[in-house]
Amino acid sequence: MQIINDIIAVIPDLNKAFFETFYMLSISVFLSALLGIPLGILLYTSQHDLLGEKPWLNRIIGFVVNVIRSTPFVILLVALIPFTSWIAGTIVGPKAAVVPLTVAAIPFYARLVEGSLKEINRGVIEAALAMGSTLWHIIYKVLLVEARSGLIIGLTVTTISLLGFSAMAGIVGGGGIGDLAIRFGYYRFDNTIMFTTLVILIVIVQLIQAIGDRLAKKLDKR
């Protein structure tokens, strides 16, 4: 009974943390899709011989993407503080956490986008070119349509990774469920809170994965 009372006692905290997580994730996932897809397309087309390859552009973008991806998130978080302050107007709270989360997620998702584009049969692109398509036609009527289930799967992976990263965003006072688990559960040795939050995180991850898989499967007509 004590456990139940303990859990009831942290419900307001959990509630707040849940919405903080939701806030951070929804904005950063949205932004990383918005910017990661074009970046992934750029990575793909700049090395495709049929789509006007530009090796130098590919190398530059690839390098920047790799630099961000090789920086541990905690370091990125701190290093971006001036940038975060400029964009979000603050360096604490969920609003501030969105900035480094998005910066980390864009190159991550861009590589996943590139990967799913690479699965498109070269012949399909050749056929589209033979029909007199412009690059723009090919991007939004061929590439995005053919790779759509891969894009969804990639976004699912990105969302779940962001959920993990958001726990570390607690360092800038980001809040959220992961942060609650670390601060209350882990640092204060409060097993009840730690396990409760853990269970909630597991449920959220399962849910995101299930929705993503289902959507991807529905869109995949191959």
Added chain:
Amino acid sequence: MIELRHLTKTYHTKGKTITAVHDVSFTINRGEIFGIVGYSGAGKSSLLRCLNMLEKPTSGQVLIDQTDLTKLSGDQLRQVRQSIGMIFQHFNLMANRTVAGNIAYAMEVAGKGKEEIAARIQELLDLVGLSDKANAFPSELSGGQKQRVGIARALANSPKVLLCDEATSALDPMTTSSILELLREINRKLGLTIVLITHEMHVVKEICHRVAIMANGHVLEEGDVYQIFAKPRQQLTKQFVRTVIDVQLPDHLLEPKAESELVRISLLAEQAEKPMFEKLIRSFQVQANILHGKIEYIQGRPLAVFILELTGEQQERLKALAYLQQETAETEVIPYANHQ
């Protein structure tokens, strides 16, 4: 209608230079089905892709209705491509678009309106015999059906030319025949010029009017299909022709015999009508025994191949051979099997 002038295509890969197409020139007439035959690596695929600039020629010109495609800007080229349909060995349909969606794409690219597209799709599906498959996805179709969708898509913008890249090579013989029949029908009905590449002489025999034989980037021989089948000049052409009309003797008939000779003769339409055998036996002191024979109809005209065994004294056999040489399209003595 299509004219290639000194077309050359070279690739540079890993420090090596490969010439896929080497100084090729020929003309394809309006409304004809033109075949390009060669083994893989002969350069026929690169050549075909030069016709719509999917491959940019290294030098030379490609003229379609007097327009030099090599000189066009990106926009002009895209315009021209809308009047050149293309179908592929592996169909290259978009997996996530329905049959109707795949056909619609070609017209969307050409900037056609929604209603026009919908009406045209039905027309095209009727033409290729897939009226009930508009909403199916390619994964639900058989190979032959996929190629029919490919053809419908290629015809969507009413092109002047249809390029076929090994269009039947991934299909079984029955389906191949039905697709070839469809192509012939389209050629007749719409007066469409068709250029196809293939490694199967059978395809050429079935539907082509003229053919070019390619090897190592060169066109070795080019001409009317019946002429090529009847009088192949190059060794490679003969090889290709024999894939369709060869006759092979069983081993025991190839054993050497005294005073006799094996002769392969081929006869063209007019020659087949003459009483040649009778005259052969009457005029010379030889016996002629027919061991094997086959008649193929190419473009509706017969082409016959026989293997004769001529028996008699050498003097008479030589006279008979000279006579055959005169009266047939080709006469060739087959060497007896050599026993080591």
